[in-house]
Amino acid sequence: MNSDGSDQTLLTPFASNYDTTDQLDAHFSPDGSQIVYYSEQPYGNTNLFTVTPDGSSRTELTFIDDPYSSAPRAVTPRWAVAPAPADTTPPTTVDDAPGGWVNHAVVVHLTATDDSSGVASTFFSVDGGPQQTGTNVDVPAPADHSNDGTQAIRYFSVDNAGNVEAAHTILVRIDTTPPTVTVAFDATPNAAGWYRTPLHATFTCNDDLSGVASCPGPLTVGEGANQVISGTATDAAGNTGVTAPVAVNVDLTAPVVAFSGNAGTYTVADAVAITCNASDNLSGVASSTCTSVNAPAWTFGLGSKTLTASATDVAGNQGSGSATFTITVSISSLDQLIGQFFGGDAGGASGLIAKADAITAAPNATAKQGKLNAFEKQVTAKLGKPLTKAEADALDQFASAL
Amino acid sequence: MVFAQTASATFAGHNGRIYFVGQAFTWAPPDQIYSIAPDGTDLRQLTSFGGFHFADAVPSPDGTRLATTGYGGDYIDQVYLMNTDGSGFTQITHDTSATYFVTDWSADGTHLLALKTIRATDASEIVEIALDGSEQVIASGGTRADGGFADYGLPQSTPDGSIAYLSDQGNARFGYDIYERRVDGTTARVTYLGDVDTYDFSPDGARLVVDRDQGTAPASTRSGS
Numbered sequence: 001m002n003s004d005g006s007d008q009t010l011l012t013p014f015a016s017n018y019d020t021t022d023q024l025d026a027h028f029s030p031d032g033s034q035i036v037y038y039s040e041q042p043y044g045n046t047n048l049f050t051v052t053p054d055g056s057s058r059t060e061l062t063f064i065d066d067p068y069s070s071a072p073r074a075v076t077p078r079w080a081v082a083p084a085p086a087d088t089t090p091p092t093t094v095d096d097a098p099g100g101w102v103n104h105a106v107v108v109h110l111t112a113t114d115d116s117s118g119v120a121s122t123f124f125s126v127d128g129g130p131q132q133t134g135t136n137v138d139v140p141a142p143a144d145h146s147n148d149g150t151q152a153i154r155y156f157s158v159d160n161a162g163n164v165e166a167a168h169t170i171l172v173r174i175d176t177t178p179p180t181v182t183v184a185f186d187a188t189p190n191a192a193g194w195y196r197t198p199l200h201a202t203f204t205c206n207d208d209l210s211g212v213a214s215c216p217g218p219l220t221v222g223e224g225a226n227q228v229i230s231g232t233a234t235d236a237a238g239n240t241g242v243t244a245p246v247a248v249n250v251d252l253t254a255p256v257v258a259f260s261g262n263a264g265t266y267t268v269a270d271a272v273a274i275t276c277n278a279s280d281n282l283s284g285v286a287s288s289t290c291t292s293v294n295a296p297a298w299t300f301g302l303g304s305k306t307l308t309a310s311a312t313d314v315a316g317n318q319g320s321g322s323a324t325f326t327i328t329v330s331i332s333s334l335d336q337l338i339g340q341f342f343g344g345d346a347g348g349a350s351g352l353i354a355k356a357d358a359i360t361a362a363p364n365a366t367a368k369q370g371k372l373n374a375f376e377k378q379v380t381a382k383l384g385k386p387l388t389k390a391e392a393d394a395l396d397q398f399a400s401a402l
Numbered sequence: 403m404v405f406a407q408t409a410s411a412t413f414a415g416h417n418g419r420i421y422f423v424g425q426a427f428t429w430a431p432p433d434q435i436y437s438i439a440p441d442g443t444d445l446r447q448l449t450s451f452g453g454f455h456f457a458d459a460v461p462s463p464d465g466t467r468l469a470t471t472g473y474g475g476d477y478i479d480q481v482y483l484m485n486t487d488g489s490g491f492t493q494i495t496h497d498t499s500a501t502y503f504v505t506d507w508s509a510d511g512t513h514l515l516a517l518k519t520i521r522a523t524d525a526s527e528i529v530e531i532a533l534d535g536s537e538q539v540i541a542s543g544g545t546r547a548d549g550g551f552a553d554y555g556l557p558q559s560t561p562d563g564s565i566a567y568l569s570d571q572g573n574a575r576f577g578y579d580i581y582e583r584r585v586d587g588t589t590a591r592v593t594y595l596g597d598v599d600t601y602d603f604s605p606d607g608a609r610l611v612v613d614r615d616q617g618t619a620p621a622s623t624r625s626g627s
Contacts, residue, residue, distance in 0.1 A: 011611070024600060024613050025599075026600060026601075026602060026611045026612070026613050028602050028603070028605060028609075029417045030416065030417050030418065030465075031417055031605065032605045032606060032609070033417070034440070035602075035611050036420055037613070046425070048420065050440065053609060053611070059441075059442065060442070061420070061438055061440075061441075061442040062438065062442065062445070073424060073425040074424055074425075074436070075423050076423050076457065077421070077422040078458070078460050078461055079417060079418070079420050079440070079461070080419055080420070080437075080461030080465045080486065081416065081418050081465040082416040082417060083418060083464060083465040083466050084465075
């Protein structure tokens with residue numbers, strides 16, 4: 001009803017002998033579907049009645065019409081909720097422990113349920129330790145690895161009816177220790193720390209607790225300097241281990257021996273200037289036979305000439321190179337050479353040049369031989385004035401080749 | 403007025419047995435506690451205490467215990483607890499300077515609500531009693547329309563957590579209306595009927611049933627929303 005008394009529904013508008021006096025102490029049933037009250041009767045008895053909240057249905061619970069009946073006069077009724085049925089079922093406890101290895105501290109939450117009397121307490125112990133009460137089980141994972149390993153947690157709950165759940169045992173696996181990983185190579189470097197073949201690296205991983213989850217595969221190390229080789233291993237708990245970095249030097253390329261300045265063909269009056277260079281772009285040249293040439297062409301003699309050289313790099317690779325050139329003679333180049341030999345003595349040179357020219361001007365072989373003999377005598381006459389023995393021999397050779 | 407249904411409203415669940423006090427003319431001892439099934443069958447007498455008189459039997463929220471008011475040879479009503487099978491009878495209050503009339507439990511079953519009347523002054527007050535017997539006053543004092551001290555009665559826990567009770571303050575003597583001491587500590591008058599004998603809230607708090615004594619007409623049980 002409203003607080004001013006309006007909107008009221010009269011629930012007991014009865015006019016029988018049993019309703020002519022007070023109806024008192026009305027109370028709702030626990031589900032609100034009925035109201036219980038007691039009613040005083042004309043003979044002084046009081047009976048219990050139930051009535052629906054809309055007044056449509058009424059039931060008399062204790063019928064008394066004899067004031068001397070042995071049945072009770074009922075007053076002050078109160079309707080109780082039906083007590084929960086007896087609880088004979090133990091509670092159920094579940095946990096959220098990780099299923100595998102972990103590398104961090106874990107708080108295992110124990111969740112207990114009991115549909116009837118309710119959960120009274122949850123108990124647990126760790127690795128056979130003292131029994132504790134609570135629902136959060138701390139499993140630490142200190143950095144010193146002192147708690148690494150498998151922790152057995154035993155737990156159970158008890159409900160308010162005293163039913164004890166069968167104990168559960170779960171395992172929490174802590175591994176904070178990273179796996180080990182090492183690398184090995186299939187060759188050893190030379191004394192200078194260089195390899196001159198492709199290098200094969202293999203990794204070996206180990207983890208004593210959770211086991212190795214991943215390990216680097218074999219590597220082939222190609223050419224290069226200061227190549228850092230490293231590998232990372234992971235264990236089943238998620239820890240990672242890394243090899244100590246190793247720098248390796250691999251040089252697969254031989255050094256280059258190159259000659260430059262080679263004109264290919266020289267007259268006896270020319271100068272030959274050929275430069276030899278040995279190079280290695282990676283490990284560098286360790287040793288070389290390379291020699292440059294810078295000398296008068298006549299000193300090589302007539303014909304094809306070859307210069308050769310070899311080199312070895314720091315890694316031990318060997319390379320070589322060569323240069324070929326030809327020395328020729330003509331009357332003009334011979335004349336120039338004679339002039340070079342005589343230096344500023346143009347007079348001394350002119351006689352010999354004339355004899356050389358006569359060789360080429362000879363009309364036949366007999367005449368040519370005669371002119372050659374004359375040239376050679378003239379050369380001999382010039383020994384020490386200023387011709388050296390080598391210059392004299394060279395002039396004779398070259399004249400013979402005209 | 404409309405009794406709002408709140409989140410704290412209690413829905414007690416399935417109907418259990420009805421507990422009451424039986425006052426037999428020819429029985430000895432009189433005024434004992436009985437229970438009966440809601441269909442009127444299975445009448446049981448729970449107590450048979452010679453020389454002890456019970457006034458009521460208030461079931462606990464979980465239906466397992468009864469709070470009762472009774473007296474023995476000293477005729478001083480005190481509050482007792484027992485199990486619903488009549489066992490575990492325990493006295494809760496021991497203040498013989500007052501009489502008690504227990505009428506309800508707190509929703510969580512940890513406290514009782516009772517009318518306490520000081521014997522020397524006949525002043526009444528509403529008290530909340532812990533199960534260890536300690537108590538605190540919920541409502542007291544006040545004056546009626548004629549200037550006399552107000553009377554109180556029938557405290558109850560309401561579905562929204564308030565404590566309701568009857569008082570005739572501002573009315574003629576025994577012209578009761580319903581008041582509430584709310585969770586926030588304030589007090590409010592709920593009805594302006596002036597003749598409420600007893601009352602009860604429906605479990606969902608949406609309806610109210612009252613017994614009114616309307617002058618010469620027979621008191622009737624009424625409900626409204």
